[in-house]
Amino acid sequence: xxxxxxxxxxxxxxxxxxxxxxxxxxxxxxxxxxxxxxxxxxxxxxxxxxxxxxxxxxxxxxxxxxxxxxxxxxxxxxxxxxxxxxxxxxxxxxxxxxxxxxxxxxxxxxxxxxxxxxxxxxxxxxxxxxxxxxxxxxxxxxxxxxxxxxxxxxxxxxxxxxxxxxxxxxxxxxxxxxxxxxxxxxxxxxxxxxxxxxxxxxxxxxxxxxxxxxxxxxxxxxxxxxxxxxxxxxxxxxxxxxxxxxxxxxxxxxxxxxxxxxxxxxxxxxxxxxxxxxxxxxxxxxxxxxxxxxxxxxxxxxxxxxxxxxxxxxxxxxxxxxxxxxxxxxxxxxxxxxxxxxxxxxxxxxxxxxxxxxxxxxxxxxxxxxxxxxxxxxxxxxxxxxxxxxxxxxxxxxxxxxxxxxxxxxxxxxxxxxxxxxxxxxxxxxxxxxxxxxxxxxxxxxxxxxxxxxxxxxxxxxxxxxxxxxxxxxxxxxxxxxxxxxxxxxxxxxxxxxxxxxxxxxxxxxxxxxxxxxxxxxxxxxxxxxxxxxxxxxxxxxxxxxxxxxxxxxxxxxxxxxxxxxxxxxxxxxxxxxxxxxxxxxxxxxxxxxx
RNA sequence: GGGGGCGUGGUGAAGUCUGGAGUUCACGCCGGCCUGUCAAGCCGGAGGUCGCGGGUUCAAAUCCCGUCGCUCCCGCCA
Numbered sequence: 001x002x003x004x005x006x007x008x009x010x011x012x013x014x015x016x017x018x019x020x021x022x023x024x025x026x027x028x029x030x031x032x033x034x035x036x037x038x039x040x041x042x043x044x045x046x047x048x049x050x051x052x053x054x055x056x057x058x059x060x061x062x063x064x065x066x067x068x069x070x071x072x073x074x075x076x077x078x079x080x081x082x083x084x085x086x087x088x089x090x091x092x093x094x095x096x097x098x099x100x101x102x103x104x105x106x107x108x109x110x111x112x113x114x115x116x117x118x119x120x121x122x123x124x125x126x127x128x129x130x131x132x133x134x135x136x137x138x139x140x141x142x143x144x145x146x147x148x149x150x151x152x153x154x155x156x157x158x159x160x161x162x163x164x165x166x167x168x169x170x171x172x173x174x175x176x177x178x179x180x181x182x183x184x185x186x187x188x189x190x191x192x193x194x195x196x197x198x199x200x201x202x203x204x205x206x207x208x209x210x211x212x213x214x215x216x217x218x219x220x221x222x223x224x225x226x227x228x229x230x231x232x233x234x235x236x237x238x239x240x241x242x243x244x245x246x247x248x249x250x251x252x253x254x255x256x257x258x259x260x261x262x263x264x265x266x267x268x269x270x271x272x273x274x275x276x277x278x279x280x281x282x283x284x285x286x287x288x289x290x291x292x293x294x295x296x297x298x299x300x301x302x303x304x305x306x307x308x309x310x311x312x313x314x315x316x317x318x319x320x321x322x323x324x325x326x327x328x329x330x331x332x333x334x335x336x337x338x339x340x341x342x343x344x345x346x347x348x349x350x351x352x353x354x355x356x357x358x359x360x361x362x363x364x365x366x367x368x369x370x371x372x373x374x375x376x377x378x379x380x381x382x383x384x385x386x387x388x389x390x391x392x393x394x395x396x397x398x399x400x401x402x403x404x405x406x407x408x409x410x411x412x413x414x415x416x417x418x419x420x421x422x423x424x425x426x427x428x429x430x431x432x433x434x435x436x437x438x439x440x441x442x443x444x445x446x447x448x449x450x451x452x453x454x455x456x457x458x459x460x461x462x463x464x465x466x467x468x469x470x471x472x473x474x475x476x477x478x479x480x481x482x483x484x485x486x487x488x489x490x491x492x493x494x495x496x497x498x499x500x501x502x503x504x505x506x507x508x509x510x511x512x513x514x515x516x517x518x519x520x521x522x523x524x525x526x527x528x529x530x531x532x533x534x535x536x537x538x539x540x541x542x543x544x545x546x547x548x549x550x551x552x553x554x555x556x557x558x559x560x561x562x563x564x565x566x567x568x569x570x571x572x573x574x575x576x577x578x579x580x581x582x583x584x585x586x587x588x589x590x591x592x593x594x595x
Numbered sequence: 596g597g598g599g600g601c602g603u604g605g606u607g608a609a610g611u612c613u614g615g616a617g618u619u620c621a622c623g624c625c626g627g628c629c630u631g632u633c634a635a636g637c638c639g640g641a642g643g644u645c646g647c648g649g650g651u652u653c654a655a656a657u658c659c660c661g662u663c664g665c666u667c668c669c670g671c672c673a
Binding site: 037051545 | 598601602605606607622623624628629630631632633634635636664665666667668669670671672673
């Protein structure tokens with residue numbers, strides 16, 4: 001019979017002041033050291049680990065039971081907390097000054113031999129970890145990640161609740177909208193041939209809540225985007241979504257700062273200085289070649305167009321004549337051999353450049369480079385001065401359209417300068433995003449959702465390439481943590497924006513008619529934001545991918561090795577939904593079941 | 596859709612380039628010894644269709660083709 005109650009104390013909290021107490025703990029066998037006589041068992045529960053001493057003369061259980069204990073057996077122990085004998089204190093363990101000397105031990109649940117060891121010391125294949133995620137989550141690192149995630153969300157709620165935000169849930173079965181990411185679809189049984197979509201974000205609903213007079217809303221919202229996965233992207237992910245009425249951009253950014261500071265204080269134990277840096281989109285692109293700069297290191301992009309204004313180097317002269325630009329970075333003393341430098345050229349070409357010029361500053365001040373012979377003395381001086389170059393520094397120069405130059409140099413900058421982990425936290429806001437982004441073909445597409453207010457509708461219509469919007473991103477260590485905007489609250493402006501974005505009146509009316517109608521009933525000016533919780537926690541925990549802070553994530557091909565999702569459903573279910581599977585797909589099912 | 600990396604007893608790695616007996620290391624597992632260890636120790640043992648399929652070869656973990664899975668990246672992610 002098991003001891004009742006199973007436990008009255010947590011394993012990880014026992015300390016010297018507890019010496020002499022008789023306690024009951026329950027947990028898992030993390031490690032056993034069986035000396036034939038005395039046996040030491042590290043018992044782990046959610047609070048930590050304590051060493052249990054099983055003395056044969058105390059006979060806490062039969063010899064068979066005691067020597068039969070194995071890794072991850074779930075057990076209950078009653079015993080006395082005792083001081084460890086001199087010289088046997090374990091300073092690496094919070095409970096290391098005490099032993100729990102067992103008077104009784106019960107096996108609550110045995111465990112099969114493990115598919116992998118429960119330890120942070122070995123990197124097990126991730127598919128195997130996911131297949132046995134319940135064991136993987138027993139590891140300290142994963143348990144700590146889940147704790148950090150919980151503390152993160154609690155800190156968010158604490159700040160927003162104190163600021164009188166209302167936590168409101170919005171539907172997850174909604175109508176599909178074709179813009180943006182691919183929707184995750186759910187077929188309707190009651191209206192066959194019709195589909196719900198899972199929300200990519202609660203965008204329109206939170207705006208409805210502003211119309212509804214909620215004034216301050218937030219939600220820890222699950223969002224879904226049916227796009228290819230990455231280290232920082234899952235099919236489903238979590239956002240802290242918030243919105244406020246009678247708000248402008250500064251109100252949003254200040255609220256975000258207070259939320260983020262509380263989270264970082266709680267999880268990392270450090271005070272961030274406020275306000276966070278603010279950078280315009282244009283400045284960010286200019287200096288870092290990206291809209292999500294990692295500002296933990298400099299290596300900024302410098303414009304060399306002036307240096308080469310009258311150059312005799314035809315490749316550069318041609319780019320300048322064609323309206324392109326010439327920029328470079330100083331990657332520092334990389335110590336690369338010729339082959340390593342040429343590999344950078346390949347990398348640049350992969351990124352879309354026609355080429356890359358590298359230069360290495362020599363002891364005598366000259367530049368070693370494939371193009372050195374084309375450069376004048378003035379140009380060499382100008383390059384070194386502009387890039388602040390010292391001996392042995394490697395300089396990378398790209399001449400192309402500004403967009404290409406920024407992408408290539410921005411990527412090389414990260415390749416050679418980005419710190420490995422996330423020891424330091426550099427938050428910043430990027431503001432004044434353009435309304436439109438240029439496509440590779442030179443066309444314009446909306447950079448944001450169509451509910452973002454432009455600085456000026458007239459400018460947006462007359463000069464779309466330069467028009468700015470009241471949209472902003474939060475960036476942490478080169479990762480886009482979230483984005484938001486001041487919304488359009490005037491139905492007339494909203495109609496105009498649809499028009500400029502190329503959404504016809506009929507189309508706008510069909511898809512967003514209900515939304516524009518809502519705006520006609522006294523809509524307060526409002527603005528909001530959403531923070532990616534998974535990304536935030538993964539950075540705080542110094543994890544390389546967000547799966548490490550998600551208890552049951554999907555693999556890169558969207559599957560769950562534990563439960564086998566996604567799965568084929570039977571014909572009865574399909575019939576209820578009025579769905580037929582295409583013959584080719586059915587044939588593939590047959591192949592699958594042959595495996 | 597495209598490019599890169601990986602797949603070897605239960606786990607992690609080496610072996611693959613340069614073909615020659617399933618070889619090696621660490622952990623785990625099983626058995627024995629062992630009363631103060633804490634990644635316990637010592638001794639012994641079991642355990643693999645080298646992801647899968649095909650090809651080349653006297654001979655394939657190794658070379659070639661295909662395929663599956665995991666992963667990183669490009670595209671995609673308003």
